[in-house]
Amino acid sequence: MKTPAIALSGLRKTFGAVEAVAGIDLEIADGEFFSMLGPSGSGKTTVLRLIAGFELPTAGTVALSGRDVTRLAPFERDVNTVFQDYALFPHLSVIENVEYGLKVRRVGRRERRQRGEEALETVRLKGFGSRKPSAMSGGQRQRVALARALVNRPRVLLLDEPLGALDLKLREQMQVELKQIQRDVGITFVFVTHDQDEALTMSDRVAVFDAGRIAQVGTPEQVYERPATPFVAGFVGTSNLLTGDAAQTLTGRRGAFSVRPEKITIGDEGAPGTVAEVIYAGPVTRFVVDLDAGARMVVVEQNRRTGTAALGEMRGRRVRLTWHQEHVIEIGADRAA
Amino acid sequence: MTLSAWSRWSLRVVMALGLLFIYVPLLLVLVNSFNGDRTFGWPPHDFTTRWWTAAWNNGGARDALWTSVKAGLGATAIALVLGTMVAFAVQRFKFFGRDTVSLLIVLPIALPGIVTGIALDSAWRSVIAPLGLGKGLFSVIVGHATFCVVTVYNNVLARLRRSGVSLEEASADLGASPGQTFRYITFPTLRSALLAGGLLAFALSFDEIIVTTFTAGPGIQTLPIWIFNNLFRPNQAPVVNVVAAVLIVLSVLPVWLAQRLAGPEAGASRT
Numbered sequence: 183m184k185t186p187a188i189a190l191s192g193l194r195k196t197f198g199a200v201e202a203v204a205g206i207d208l209e210i211a212d213g214e215f216f217s218m219l220g221p222s223g224s225g226k227t228t229v230l231r232l233i234a235g236f237e238l239p240t241a242g243t244v245a246l247s248g249r250d251v252t253r254l255a256p257f258e259r260d261v262n263t264v265f266q267d268y269a270l271f272p273h274l275s276v277i278e279n280v281e282y283g284l285k286v287r288r289v290g291r292r293e294r295r296q297r298g299e300e301a302l303e304t305v306r307l308k309g310f311g312s313r314k315p316s317a318m319s320g321g322q323r324q325r326v327a328l329a330r331a332l333v334n335r336p337r338v339l340l341l342d343e344p345l346g347a348l349d350l351k352l353r354e355q356m357q358v359e360l361k362q363i364q365r366d367v368g369i370t371f372v373f374v375t376h377d378q379d380e381a382l383t384m385s386d387r388v389a390v391f392d393a394g395r396i397a398q399v400g401t402p403e404q405v406y407e408r409p410a411t412p413f414v415a416g417f418v419g420t421s422n423l424l425t426g427d428a429a430q431t432l433t434g435r436r437g438a439f440s441v442r443p444e445k446i447t448i449g450d451e452g453a454p455g456t457v458a459e460v461i462y463a464g465p466v467t468r469f470v471v472d473l474d475a476g477a478r479m480v481v482v483e484q485n486r487r488t489g490t491a492a493l494g495e496m497r498g499r500r501v502r503l504t505w506h507q508e509h510v511i512e513i514g515a516d517r518a519a
Numbered sequence: 520m521t522l523s524a525w526s527r528w529s530l531r532v533v534m535a536l537g538l539l540f541i542y543v544p545l546l547l548v549l550v551n552s553f554n555g556d557r558t559f560g561w562p563p564h565d566f567t568t569r570w571w572t573a574a575w576n577n578g579g580a581r582d583a584l585w586t587s588v589k590a591g592l593g594a595t596a597i598a599l600v601l602g603t604m605v606a607f608a609v610q611r612f613k614f615f616g617r618d619t620v621s622l623l624i625v626l627p628i629a630l631p632g633i634v635t636g637i638a639l640d641s642a643w644r645s646v647i648a649p650l651g652l653g654k655g656l657f658s659v660i661v662g663h664a665t666f667c668v669v670t671v672y673n674n675v676l677a678r679l680r681r682s683g684v685s686l687e688e689a690s691a692d693l694g695a696s697p698g699q700t701f702r703y704i705t706f707p708t709l710r711s712a713l714l715a716g717g718l719l720a721f722a723l724s725f726d727e728i729i730v731t732t733f734t735a736g737p738g739i740q741t742l743p744i745w746i747f748n749n750l751f752r753p754n755q756a757p758v759v760n761v762v763a764a765v766l767i768v769l770s771v772l773p774v775w776l777a778q779r780l781a782g783p784e785a786g787a788s789r790t
Contacts, residue, residue, distance in 0.1 A: 236691075255691065256688070257694045265685060270689075283693035283695075286696070331692075334693065
């Protein structure tokens with residue numbers, strides 16, 4: 183196997199009495215678009231800062247391309263970061279911001295300018311070089327931050343919720359652009375986000391963080407279709423959790439099971455229940471159904487035929503729900519529990 | 520907030536009265552420096568620049584002005600270095616007694632000048648003079664620096680607090696050594712705060728009289744002390760007026776500049 187771009191082993195970090203990172207082992211391959219997904223406070227940003235060198239781990243090691251960098255300062259590591267607040271230098275122009283990494287590494291003025299302009303072109307900001315960051319919009323600043331990191335041609339680019347401050351439309355556009363840029367430059371991206379859509383759409387692999395640990399690592403499909411723990415099932419997408427007696431009645435087995443809302447159909451046969459709520463959401467409608475077996479299920483249906491008038495009348499209606507056995511995922515217990 | 524018409528007007532009147540009370544006497548000094556009458560008869564009958572010429576040719580006043588400038592620059596230099604260093608220590612590092620240090624730095628500006636003066640005087644006499652360093656200009660500079668540090672400290676602290684560490688982290692992330700980060704990022708973002716703090720420090724030092732009285736060595740006379748000594752000599756009164764007028768302009772200028780530079784967050788606590 184090739185040497186991984188990043189290898190973390192036994193990584194732990196405590197702040198006072200709080201254990202932010204509670205033992206992480208992870209390998210990220212060269213050229214991978216890797217996402218760290220988790221709620222705030224799950225330790226994903228701390229892991230990113232440990233890789234960048236802004237924090238020293240309490241225990242464990244960080245290796246970049248096989249070299250142990252655990253004790254090295256940020257400026258001695260071949261990684262660059264795109265910060266959540268962008269951290270653009272306000273007293274420098276856009277091109278000076280982008281050139282900064284080359285300047286401190288004593289790259290000649292002419293080459294510096296050329297590579298800076300190229301980086302600005304990559305992020306589609308050609309001609310903006312002489313502006314001050316304060317004269318740019320949020321999306322433009324985000325791209326300056328990206329160009330400033332990319333111009334150094336690092337082996338690894340760390341992105342700390344870089345799209346968090348953008349509005350929805352811009353965010354979706356930047357997701358596509360980021361993915362494209364990553365494919366073009368071919369370097370490893372480590373992307374921290376709390377937005378599961380973002381993680382699923384952009385990544386080659388996703389690590390789901392839960393209370394300082396990794397609950398599951400896998401492709402977006404694996405994480406979504408085969409959640410390893412109830413936490414993953416609940417955090418990545420919506421999930422109907424079946425436990426206890428309801429699980430026994432509905433699946434014939436004991437344990438904990440997850441069924442995704444879009445895998446369930448409302449029909450004439452299957453488990454009986456009552457519609458408790460109908461939520462119209464544009465392309466889809468969500469039905470909340472209380473099953474007689476004692477579980478509350480969310481069902482998502484595409485609005486292909488449904489008229490809105492008919493939807494209102496569904497509330498309180500008796501329905502039956504069916505799903506395929508293969509969509510019932512048995513999940514283990516949360517490690518944190 | 521909305522106020523009734525009556526209270527709005529009465530507040531305006533109170534404010535106008537307050538400002539008049541502060542600034543009319545100052546204006547009077549300026550006007551009198553051009554008053555042709557030796558006893559400052561009011562209203563002034565004729566306009567003259569005689570006193571200004573006299574003041575310019577007054578060797579004592581010029582020496583005193585020069586001494587004040589040297590003392591101010593010296594105290595400001597010390598304040599800039601120490602104030603910045605302490606601000607960094609307090610804002611960027613956690614250490615035992617951090618809050619105490621912060622308090623001890625700010626305290627001298629609140630202490631009565633007479634106490635600082637007496638304390639420095641006896642310290643200089645009993646500890647430093649025996650080491651061979653008598654009182655002189657240097658002791659004045661040290662005395663002024665004790666409270667000038669505060670203005671720089673407050674300005675730099677406010678700036679550091681506002682800018683946070685993310686710019687420095689970004690710089691380090693892009694490969695800059697700590698020295699480069701200070702030169703290219705930290706210092707430029709602090710520049711206006713340093714200028715504002717420095718100007719205030721200079722203004723504080725320039726008009727100081729109490730601490731100066733206790734710390735000045737023989738033959739060292741700053742401008743405020745010269746004024747004080749010449750105030751009651753009838754022959755010198757017109758010249759004192761001119762010097763006071765110059766002082767007003769010289770003290771207002773740096774404060775005005777400092778305010779413009781520091782913006783709204785300037786926490787320059789002047790007593």
